Amino acid sequence: MSNGILVICEHDGGVFKKTAFELLAKAKSLGSGSVTALVLGADSGAELGGYGADKVVTVAGDFASHLTGAYVKAVQGAIESLSPAVVLAAASSEAKDGLPRLAARLGLGLGTEVTELRADGGAVVGRRPVYAGKAFVEVQVSSSPALFTVRPNSFGIPTSTGASAPVASLGLSVGGGDALTSVVDTEAPSSTVADLTEAERIVSGGRSVKSQDGFDSLIRPLAASIGATPGASRACVDAGFAPHSAQVGQTGKTVNPSLYVAMGISGAIQHLAGMRTSKIIVAVNTDAEAPIFQHATYGIVADMFEVGPLLKQELEAALS
């Protein structure tokens, strides 16, 4: 008999990601049985009880670098020992790499990047954007467990009740046998801000920043003033003003922040594809006819080189 929801809770060296709290609270609210948090590579997680975990299970091992084989084996082990009806994970690079492989191994169905989840009788049904957000579709998974990855910031971050959950090791041993690949080097991130896909605030610049210096002196400081992650249009990236990893859109990152500030971005359909689900969109553009204004919550028709520094000052004042 399968039952309950297993939530893969990601962390950085024992510090849980916000997506872990978000998914646990959602899992709890579905009322589909017990909620179990799965923690890979750390022997902790009692605080996850405050967000809805009834219990926490851990798998020991080195998961600091993502290794497909170890990840798949660990989640497989957890599924085999707990028989959950549903497995949820954030749509992180790890889960998007590992869960399809696991689905193929066990013959399971997987729904990618859902932005809504609801209980439907005994089952959990997802809803997800397709065609880069130009359409939505309901995704029904008939296998048990049903696997879902959830786009970060879809449900909002709950506050902890302060409860604590029991933590127990699953006693699995991973590693060795399933070493498909090795990570021989990791290139550190160029900044310490949140990854675009998980960021709650993003400030993006377009081609009209004119140079790398323009991006570094206009977009980066404005982003830093509100703890936002800098992003860019493809035209900006292709011109070499911002790194590829900053690109938002169809062939870049899909983002879902609560605040997205588009500085000098026209709002081409391929850019919108990556950011249209942002909760609040601010557009600054000299052209009142720019398509971005049709999607903006707030718009300013003006020169971003004039707006940028003033906006930074005002934001700093508002946050201090």
Added chain:
Amino acid sequence: MIIGVCLKQVPASDSRIKIDGSGAGVDASDLKMEINPYDEFALEEALKLKDAKVAKKVIVLTVGGSDSEQRIRDALARGADDAVRLDDAAFAGSDSLGIARILAAAAQKEGVGLILAGKQAIDDDNSQVPAMVAELLGWPQVTVVDKLELDGGSFKAWRQSGGGVRDVVTGSLPAVISADKGMNTPRYAKLRGIMMAKRKKIPVYDAAALGLDPASVGAAGAKVTQVNWSEPPARPPGRILSGEVPSMVKELVTLLRDEAKVL
């Protein structure tokens, strides 16, 4: 070595997507189709490996109807040597795992030693097929790769990992690699390639030719079904501020703090 490139046709990235009347899917009647942009990076990487004489042959693998033939010919025109189209009434309604089973069977039949795919098809946006193909074949995978090096029987691949970290991943061939933007700049077809591609035969394999159990693919084998298609929720009309720049900026920050509550 033979490289297999998984190539899918998708609506052009600037297409308007209309839901058909019943909400059962997308109205595809006047969509302009293109090669999935990530598959263009996969194809280009394969062609570069052939140019460098690391690969002997590049073969395109497509699960799709006869309307995808034009995209396959585009790939042949750019320099792919061969292509197979995988098509059978039994394939209709496949989920990602069904598609992966078909592609894995084709890769085996063609003796492929490296599979290059896109990180994601920009129609269903699933990002599932490449890792599934790897598992079905028992090969290592590296997904979302923007740089690849081959050295004899081993590979080195660079991928964006979580938190802005870039991992350098090694393993041995055969393997599946899924391509991200940044890997290369896709070439255009030359006239001579276009002429040659016109004459190429594109064999079509069905379930029997691939040795697939029809119950394992298509709607019969699918664990995932997509229903109730709808347009995205409309955004309420936005507000364009007016006045001098300093006052607009002040008003914006007030709105962000007090109305939108995002500060």
